[in-house]
């Protein structure tokens with residue numbers, strides 16, 4: 001079973017954070033499965049559920065299921081088993097659930113993989129890219145952002161996950177510690193002219209790839225663009241895909 005488990009060499013994962021199905025279909029009809037992966041997050045999943053994963057698979061897209069599970073180990077193992085059975089390419093849990101929860105997540109995915117032709121990639125969310133030093137302090141953490149991300153990534157690495165979600169700003173530290181094959185998936189991607197909106201730890205696509213990111217999660221910069229397909233094409237060219 002290959003670690004990449006996909007037929008495309010795309011590096012961009014488009015985040016489909018829409019509430020309206022019409023907008024969603026309009027966007028998807030413009031995109032090509034060779035150009036990008038698609039991410040289903042909690043906004044979409046809460047409304048359209050697992051059926052929507054099937055719809056994207058039928059259209060040839062590989063799916064990142066971004067539900068960020070964070071619960072007791074038994075519950076997370078069950079959720080990961082079910083999510084993996086849907087045949088997604090990548091899925092995630094929150095590293096803040098701790099070591100035992102992360103191991104349970106991996107066990108759930110491995111159990112499902114016995115029934116699948118490919119094993120989903122399982123990654124752990126370290127610290128949301130919308131959080132910065134102030135949020136860490138408010139939540140009672142004493143470490144700085146880099147130290148916190150490194151500590152949470154260590155839990156993921158030791159639990160045998162395939163990688164982490166982090167900001168591109170932390171990728172160099174993580175690759176140095178855990179090696180090139182430990183995946184770093186980075187949201188918080190903004191084009192130079194973009195508004196940061198709710199994100200804090202951001203980088204441009206080119207800089208994020210230069211920093212070593214394996215995959216870029218891009219939402220509103222692409223999905224709210226006047227010409228999403230053209231913009232995605234330009235981003236792909238800028239990162240040599």
Ligand code: C5P
Nearest residue numbers: 015041127128129165187217218219220
């Ligand atoms: O629109 P924007 O590019 O900010 O969207 C970022 C996407 O990445 C959202 O779907 C969000 O849920 C996701 N994400 C994130 N930070 C994380 C993990 C996931 O922004 N740490």
